[in-house]
Amino acid sequence: MSTALVILAAGKGTRMNSDLPKVLHPIAHAPMLEHALSAGRALTPEHTIVVAGHGADYVRAMMADIDEEAKIVVQEEQLGTAHAVAQTRDALSDFDGDIVVLYGDTPFVSAETLQRMLAARQNADLVVLGFTAADPARYGRLVMDGDSLERIVEYKDATEAERAIDFCNSGLMAGNAAQMFALIDQVDSANASGEYYLTDLVELARAAGLRVTAVSCDESETLGINSRADLAEADRVFQQRKRADLMADGVTLMDPETVYLAFDTVIGRDTIIEPNVVFGPEVTVESGVFIRSFSHFEGCHISRGSKVGPYARLRPGAELAENTHIGNFVEIKNAEIAEGAKVNHLSYIGDASVGAETNIGAGTITCNYDGVMKHRTEIGARAFIGSNTMLVAPVRIGDEAMTATGAVVTKSVEDGALAIARAEQKNKPGRARKLMDMLRAKKARLSKGAE
Template sequence: MIDKNSVSVILCAGKGSRMNSARPKVLNTICGKSMLGYILDAQIESGIGRIIIVCNSENIDLIRSNTNKDIEIDYVVQSKQLGTADALKVAATNTNFKDISNLFVFLGDTPLVTNSDITYLSNSLKSNDILIASFETENPTGYGRIIRDNEGRVCNIIEEGDATTEEKSIKTCFSGIIIFNNISILSLLDNIKNDNSKKEFYLTDVIKIADNNNLNVRDVLLEYDSVRGVNDYIQLSQTEKIMSERIMQKFMKEGVHISLADTSFIHPNTQFGKNVTVEPNVYIGEGVIIGDDVIIKSFSYLEGVNIKKGATIGPFARIRPESNIGENSKVGNFVELKNANVADNVKISHLSYIGDASLGSGTNIGAGTITCNFDGVEKYKTIIGKNAFIGSNSSLIAPIEISDNSYIGSGSVITKDVPTNSLSLSRSEQVTKNNWVKKRSTKK
């Protein structure tokens, strides 16, 4: 159980130069959600009551605007990137540490850590003065190596750049997570020097100083896939695969039938009802709510849509944000919706664009129908009533209203409102010239 007076410090002040991106590293997304977002959610779910995020002067505004959480978050600036120990000192100096029990320190680029991992670490702290999370890997390149004494206590952490050849062969590595049992231990940070290859103040140096002061420092092994860091887009891709598998397994355990799950993308905040089927090669982005008995067919792309019970989507459907699909409605192949409210029992089966529109229940939209919602300057709304029939290859020029039980003849361009129970046609009269081909051939 996490002590309610525990505090977390998340270190996000690094420039992330290896990402070669203008975006702050911790705001790069994994399955549609920022790395920092995953870390924050895990800490909130574990019961940590207060969070401090250490930023730099360039990324603080972006980080602040992307961390809207229902928990107290303090943002502090490390004006000069002088290392992780300096970042923690900045957090301690610029915030109120009164009534703090345990202090957790995390790196902002380790999005795979879970609330279960955090709880396990907290429970393992016990009588230890400092606890660190470690992991074992056959390829430890880039990570600090953990040095233990004969009794299993951690006596040092050697950074990769300062390790000897023998030390580099060590497979047990530091994850970046440290827990201090008492806030007074932070006074050891004043003893850290920057006599290393990067001239930075390493937080890892506090371990050797603590050992020299006879403090009890231990490590707890976590799975590598819970603590692996992200420093470039290759590692981001590897991490996203792991996170995607977790997300898929979570939804499948909750009863969602996801066929060939490794071919699809599903945002972690998607809400599913019961008896939902997701066919292969589907993209479900942010803000999607899917009701009971819904089928999402292959190659559909969904964002910001609420799909009600019994609806069928796709294949090859695209639904853009601010759309709603009613019960038992069908949005078929090569149909695109944008800001469309589709009532119950509506059929839009083929090759149509419905944008900025409202469709009443029981309406049928023929293949090739377009709501022409944009005149080059403004966007306008199309309103179609209940039980209307829109013939194939029709263009509805907004703003326009097609009332209940009305019919639109195929191939029409409709520019005026259509009253209830009416038929509206707008196409040129067909002309047929008998024997025209024969006469044309004779002229040659």
């Protein structure tokens, strides 16, 4: 049976106190909506539809970056969850399969849980996702009769016996598209909020003689986000899970609570990470890497056996080959560092390539920007770049070439050559004392004038 994901993302999120739609607020550097999409992709859906409302243009722009094949439909008025799903009817007019309804602000539902919901469809027409709550007071209760879900009852409407139930409604639902739309057509808004609720489908389905059941998941998967405090808690939960997964896969985190990981961080086993390291999006670290404290990474790739940090920053496009050394206060951007090369101290390498076994001296800068355009620096293999060298791009330093300390290199250097590009030093006897006397006298006159 083919599948369509319907992700409800129309809410404003008033308690977020933000101009940004709630579902676009980030958890581990990725919008919470992307977390829900990631779980849904495991179902290899034929269609993915996001129901947007508040800030729909922002949602549309974000989706263009992360899933250009997904469709956006707009719920102009937020009249409830059943009304939101109804907005997808036209987009799914030719679809004959199962709809799985997710929520953009419930980012932690796992792919395995969604697969179990679809598996349960083999024996039921409608499947609801439930969880056993530690504190069930605020949730709707799932009233079961064996494997059959009889009804969903809200706490305020529940009897004492129903309130004692701790099996609660997550809001997620799966069922045949045609059946779900037929049931939605029967939902009314005769409730205190005047909204059309998806939960009403359970009672309507049973009245129509359809089979309804519930699948259970861990409560942590159903964590919803409504405030900045919820967002912070969600990020904390994500970080704990991600760190635990990495350590189970053979990564050493010396102080796990101080390592911040992105949604898509990949780290190979036998890598060692010291405290206070931040991983931004699109970072891959291969096996056996040593990352030292206070380093920051985004959009980069670090190959096996490399050593990075402390206080290193790797920006998008940084590509480190095997056994490279990137040291303290070094920044790499859009540059390839070949095998065995070293950039160990106080240097900036941007829009560049550095050859194998080359050594970059302290204070080296690739001057890649002329105020309008970026230009590239190429450094060959086994070259030696002297400390405090300025490489004014575009420029090429050949294999086994050298630059003298303090050189300002504006012309390419052929293989094996030494480039000396600095003014001749001249010593002026006694000039330092004379200059200091002049400056002290000037200061004294200024001080006297101020009085």
